[in-house]
Amino acid sequence: MRIQDARAVVTGGASGLGNAVARHIVSCGGRVTLLDVQEGPGLEAARELGANAGFVRCDVSSENEVNAAMQAAAERMGGLNLLVNCAGVIGAGRMLGRSGPMAGDFFAKVVQINLIGTFLCDKAAAAIMQQNTPTADGERGVLIHTASIAAFEGQIGQAAYSATKAGLVGMTLPIARELAQFGIRCVSIAPGIFRTPMVASMPPEVQESLARQIPFPARLGEPEEFARLVAAVFEIPMINGTTIRLDGAIRMQPR
Numbered sequence: 121m122r123i124q125d126a127r128a129v130v131t132g133g134a135s136g137l138g139n140a141v142a143r144h145i146v147s148c149g150g151r152v153t154l155l156d157v158q159e160g161p162g163l164e165a166a167r168e169l170g171a172n173a174g175f176v177r178c179d180v181s182s183e184n185e186v187n188a189a190m191q192a193a194a195e196r197m198g199g200l201n202l203l204v205n206c207a208g209v210i211g212a213g214r215m216l217g218r219s220g221p222m223a224g225d226f227f228a229k230v231v232q233i234n235l236i237g238t239f240l241c242d243k244a245a246a247a248i249m250q251q252n253t254p255t256a257d258g259e260r261g262v263l264i265h266t267a268s269i270a271a272f273e274g275q276i277g278q279a280a281y282s283a284t285k286a287g288l289v290g291m292t293l294p295i296a297r298e299l300a301q302f303g304i305r306c307v308s309i310a311p312g313i314f315r316t317p318m319v320a321s322m323p324p325e326v327q328e329s330l331a332r333q334i335p336f337p338a339r340l341g342e343p344e345e346f347a348r349l350v351a352a353v354f355e356i357p358m359i360n361g362t363t364i365r366l367d368g369a370i371r372m373q374p375r
Contacts, residue, residue: 128141128150128153128202128204129203130204131205132208133154133165133175135161135316143347144351149172151198153197154174155241156207181240183240187244190248200245201252202261202262203264207233208233214277235287242265242306246299249261262354263304264350265288265307266311267285269311270372275372276374289308292361293306305359307359307360307362309366315342333373334367334368
């Protein structure tokens with residue numbers, strides 16, 4: 121499959137890595153639908169991307185909203201062959217914080233959005249993709265998870281976040297194996313420290329400190345680099361059932 125033929129749904133597409141993916145796909149000639157809970161920014165992002173982009177408000181933790189949004193996106197684009205899951209929350213907090221133990225509801229909310237939300241999107245997209253006409257290689261679509269290096273080296277205060285990202289990594293291979301019969305691949309990307317809006321809002325000295333921790337290149341990752349990897353995964357059929365670290369060889373310390 122070629123990226124210019126992508127009919128993509130990008131969750132969390134109003135900003136950050138998701139928006140970079142959407143911009144890259146459209147710039148290559150593909151079509152994209154942004155899914156996000158941020159309606160104003162989502163509509164504005166789609167408007168800026170032009171006629172090949174659309175927006176549907178969607179809370180990925182709601183199964184009904186996900187199913188409806190995925191169907192609407194496929195109808196608008198004339199198909200669906202790529203899902204990029206970028207929606208998520210940081211969910212930072214200590215298990216034993218200053219105000220007491222972490223509330224179970226807080227942990228559950230992070231799991232519901234980051235992990236279950238991705239699964240809900242995966243299955244809704246796959247149900248549509250399985251009806252696609254296969255390519256010469258037998259392909260019908262690709263599901264991409266945005267994991268994190270926190271899946272492997274979670275820091276203090278990242279118990280909930282790391283658990284969800286490790287969950288995304290853990291379900292990648294089983295999904296890829298199950299959906300192989302339909303020609304649908306599943307891949308996770310685990311980015312390191314990227315210049316997302318959250319990081320860009322930090323003081324310059326903090327950003328420089330983070331950059332110095334990265335062996336090479338000693339700088340923050342650019343969202344466009346993440347987007348280019350998404351395009352490569354889409355176009356190379358042998359990339360399947362695995363997690364790709366995109367981190368400049370950093371291994372995070374406990375704090």
